[in-house]
Amino acid sequence: MTEASNVELKIWRGDAKGGELVAYRVPVREGMVVLDAVLWVQANMASDLAVRWNCKAAKCGSCSAEINGYPRLMCKTAITEYGQQVTVRPMKAFPLIKDLVTDVSWNYEVNKQIPLFTPSEKDMSSSEPWRMQPNDVDRVMEFRKCIECFLCQDVCHVLRAHDLKSAFYGPRFMVRIASLEMHPKDVLDRRPLLKGKAGVGYCNVTKCCTEVCPEHIHITDNAIIPLKERMDDAYFDPLRSLLRMFGGEQKPGH
């Protein structure tokens, strides 16, 4: 074991009415992550320090915060990564409840608006187990890795800077819709949703979400851009518009 050293950990303390950064000196143990340090402060210096965490192994996505300004999971960030001074703030894109805990309930409301996985009648009524080739499911596997830490939502400027939660579902739910749309057995057309309430058009492909994803999901390249293409294909393809004009093709979603 190396000699114990200290780190100055500044944690944002307060609620919706206001607050401040409070500094704590934390003895560093080998292999300590930011979450360990925060929990050490809670057990030894500030018993009412509010923080969410569960698995402590980057599998549940509970301990999201902004560490030295960067949206990360506290359980996956070594305390030594930022030297002697570490500042932890709550996610900024969501209303604050207390200290490091924010109100992320909006995300759960959005999820309810996305129609469930919908297989065909034939598949549903078949008594045989489904056959799907590994190649056919590989594509959605990536999206299903999402641990709902909401860091992508936090960093998305449409939600963070412009607070357009009423117009855009955010990267997490683009990933969710992609996982349904690209599922080999799903038959529902979610393009009207993408164009309408989900607002995929709001994303202008800055890839910030991809950069912060702890599961390394290629959110922009593999989920959002293909979804944009699907929607464009249905609504903004000039040839198809012409066809529709002459009644040759129906609008999507009908």
Place this chain on the structure above:
Amino acid sequence: MSVAPSYETVETDVLVLGAGGAGLRAAIAAADAGARVLVVCKSLLGKAHTVMAEGGVAAAMHNVAYQDSWEVHFADTMKGGKLINDWRMAELHAKESPERVLELERWGAVFDRTWQGRIHQRPFGAHTYPRLAHIGDRTGLELIRTLQDRAVHTKGVDVHMEVTVFKLLKEGGRAAGALAYRRADGSLVLYSCGALILASGGAGKMYRVTSNSWESTGDGTALAYDAGAQLRDMEMVQFHPTGMVWPAGVRGILVTEGVRGEGGVLRNKEGERFMERYDKERMELSSRDVVARAINSEVLAGRGTPHGGAYLDITHRKPEFIKSKLPSMYEQFLKLANVDITKQPMEVAPTIHYAMGGVRVEAETGATTLLGLYAAGEVASGLHGANRLGGNSLSDLLVFGKRAGDAAGAFVKARPTATRTTIDQAEIDAAIAELMAPLDHTAGESPYPLQAEIQDVMSKHAPIVRDGPELEAGLEKILELGARARSCGTGGSNTLAFNPGWHTAQDLHSLLVNAEALLRSALERKESRGAHARSDHPRTEEDLATVNYVVEKTDDRMRVRAERQPPMPAHLAEVLQQSHARYTPEATE
């Protein structure tokens, strides 16, 4: 506080405590039966401990090994559980889990596939055939996400997140409601219901080194016990053989059995593949109790790794294979321990993982001994006996979650007015006063070191190998800690708003009930069986193979008594006798 704080009353048909696999599956089933269902959980939805399940869900679908059948799965489960399992539960579980897995697929879960396009199944400890349907090493995440999406889109299901239940309420001998506080603001809720399903998971937090999260404080067992329901097999807690040991900050975090399922081998510091000496036939894929004790013995014999464990090595596999089959293990070791598992061995040691014991339930319905109260998943007992096989937990959640939901749904249907309860006001006031007490004397002992002390006592006195005098001494200390916990404070703050100090003070009671039940039951079981190993009673007593220890509160005291199981019906006994099938997993690369 002189005046009891006010509470909001919420009425529902079926109240489900816990939103892991069992709770969500139960909620869907109860709603499908026509009930209004309310799921209450301590964390956010989708964060329950089920997400930590890695290896897979056990179901005899024979996609990989055509010889597999429910009979073999049943026999594996009974033998792995060292025969004290509830045989009816083991039978139902083995028969129904394939159906439950296929149902998940129809709800949108995406499993790894075989080249013929079927659900792939991997080998796992003490399963005769490759049986675990999986999604890389994140099966639990897929399971919970599928159920979560299904539940929130099921008519009649509502979810209250970050709410902790601290008391079950009865009316005329029937479970009729629960008192809870909202973690965010400390406000109180009285849930009034027709039936109640416990799906609150385990109690790993009574130990220091555990794979469990802060939530696993054994609330369900404690709530049921306090309400007068019986507990069973409380001495049986599982040490998972492979938890991380280094660095200190990550000690206890799970290393999936999938590593061994995919060919990983265990070695001591001398490079010896020591499992040869403990289970020559099954080697690393022996049952968890055997592997955990083997690692423990190697360390005690001075053959442990620098940080007191064993080496788990999978470097003989190709890097691409490791990264595709064990992606989160690769990531976990790289990020948290700076170890590249495609090039270096992992250091592992046993970690507290799972409670086989819990609330006593009836096999078919999950009904507890208290009318209107049901339990499913880790909080319930019976299926796993003295040792759980890997992969049998996720299938347990699905099979018995559904059964409990069906039964609770039918129970309320038969009693349409049961949700409008009149619960004794004095009982409510007393429970609230107890809840609020730590806020009144904030300067009392801090709950954090108290929790740590409980963990230290259990780690020292009820370790992987136990003995009578140590258990006795541990029990004495736990009772003493109980007295201190009753008058503890919050660590200094009296705020109701998201106050983890106050919440931790509440958790102590649950931990203490579980710890006391474990110690008392372990003292009663004078033999070694499965997860329960005693150095002063090293033999497995044949006569105790049909005995379970039942815990109950009588005259305000915890009592433990032995109870003999009814004899196994002939058709099951025959299955058990005939099963000698053995299967050595072959490389499938």
